[in-house]
Amino acid sequence: MAGFLDRAKEQAQRGLTQGKQKIDDAQAQRAGGDLLKKLGAAYLAERRGTGSPQVTQQALQALENHIATHGDSFLRS
Template identity: 70%
Template structure:
């Protein structure tokens, strides 16, 4: 009986770990999408005269940092 409970506990812990990993992936993809949207908005504002080159560069830098830390999978979604 103890072996069964240990296996059930291991499976539950594995499922919980996999679930947490998936949540983290979704959150990172969402954050990457938000940064990409911010870059697009900054670029549009700059091109239409209501934004600055610095705001566009700041958005690009933030996006590049996210890609360096978490990869660019969100770009292929």
């Protein structure tokens, strides 16, 4: 009986770990999309004359940092 409970506990732990990973991945995807939108808005504002190159560069740098940390899979979804 103890062996069964140990296996069930292991499976439950694996499921929790996988679930947490999926949540983390979804949050990284959402954050990447938000950063991409901010870059687009900064670029558009700069092109229209209401923004600055510095803001666009900061948005680009934030996006590049996110890609370096989490990858660029959000660009393909």
